[in-house]
Amino acid sequence: MRKILEAAERLFAVNPAATMEQVAQAAGVARTTVHRRFATREALVEELTGWAARRFAEAVESAHPDSAPPLVALYQVTVNVLRVKTDWWFAMNRTAGDSHREAARVHAEVREGCDRLLRRAREAGVLRADADLDWTRRVYYALIHEAATEAAAGGASGGGDAEALATRVVDTLLRGFGSPTGPVIA
Amino acid sequence: MRKILEAAERLFAVNPAATMEQVAQAAGVARTTVHRRFATREALVEELTGWAARRFAEAVESAHPDSAPPLVALYQVTVNVLRVKTDWWFAMNRTAGDSHREAARVHAEVREGCDRLLRRAREAGVLRADADLDWTRRVYYALIHEAATEAAAGGASGGGDAEALATRVVDTLLRGFGSPTGPVIA
């Protein structure tokens, strides 16, 4: 069953319309077996979004975002999330938010936790006082997604790579790419 | 025909598996009409990716990325792209890169143009000397996508909003969110 979920996650990340037959093949089982485990395709999708969301939330929670120093927490959350490699939640989150209440609830909670962390970071002087937290969080999410995509494409083997990527993500979030002495636009 | 493409673009951005019937309804025509214009669903998708790619390339080109001052070009490219609102190309670019040669070629050219612009920006001191151009470009694309998504969700009406969003995108790209006197991680 775990095998099926993992295969589904990989497939759906690339093609949300992947068939049950494709999932079965990727999992190395017969389609009947997939049907036995998940009564319908919808049930598989539901289970998968819930599973992905829980893993994501656990990755975030294990970084202690509410108690660790803001910068440390930011970095650790990023490392943990990159390690989990939940390719799926990002794509699916966009198209099925409303029909998967559990996953939507988990993501909403994670979002609130992220907002709290960013607020703490702002108060601690890690972020600029005028940083728009909503936009900051969206950018943060996008950066993680890009890093995860790059890791998946490069055949990353986890471990050290997740840490280097997380460093890159947090650095980009805090500093951007502009030259310290270069022009600014706003 | 234009009406059909626009409807398809909107629908496929949200659900790549949208049916021809849904496209027809969104376009306000009969499905037969859609089939008369596009022999197959695949033909519609092919046309759409090509159309979106061309519009995107035109938006970029009209900002004169090779001759305008780097910062100005960065900003103008962003404004133009946000104005075009090609929701489609981003999602589809991920799943069908290989089967749409024209679109893939156009995007590859735009990517090269973007790399040239970023290189110029680095040489001009707009970007840090150690900025990784590949990662910079990926982040730039992701920021545009986030801004476009936000505009679409907020029912933006173009014009002034595209400029404010572009300012935000370029500002985020250059400065990030960190406090000038705050800690750094790399």
Place this chain on the structure above:
DNA sequence: ATGACTTGCAACATAGATGTTGCAAGTCAT
């Protein structure tokens, strides 16, 4: 060896989506 469980396979049924065809009505230019 036996029973319980799991799995693959083959066959079948159904629904939905795609693609096709023919006809009538509407529009437009001459």
Place this chain on the structure above:
DNA sequence: ATGACTTGCAACATCTATGTTGCAAGTCAT
């Protein structure tokens, strides 16, 4: 008015994906 073109509608054909069922083989614990 007439011919050319466009469109919607209804009906049909085909295919694919999903879901279901029954059977045989394999695995495991007793």
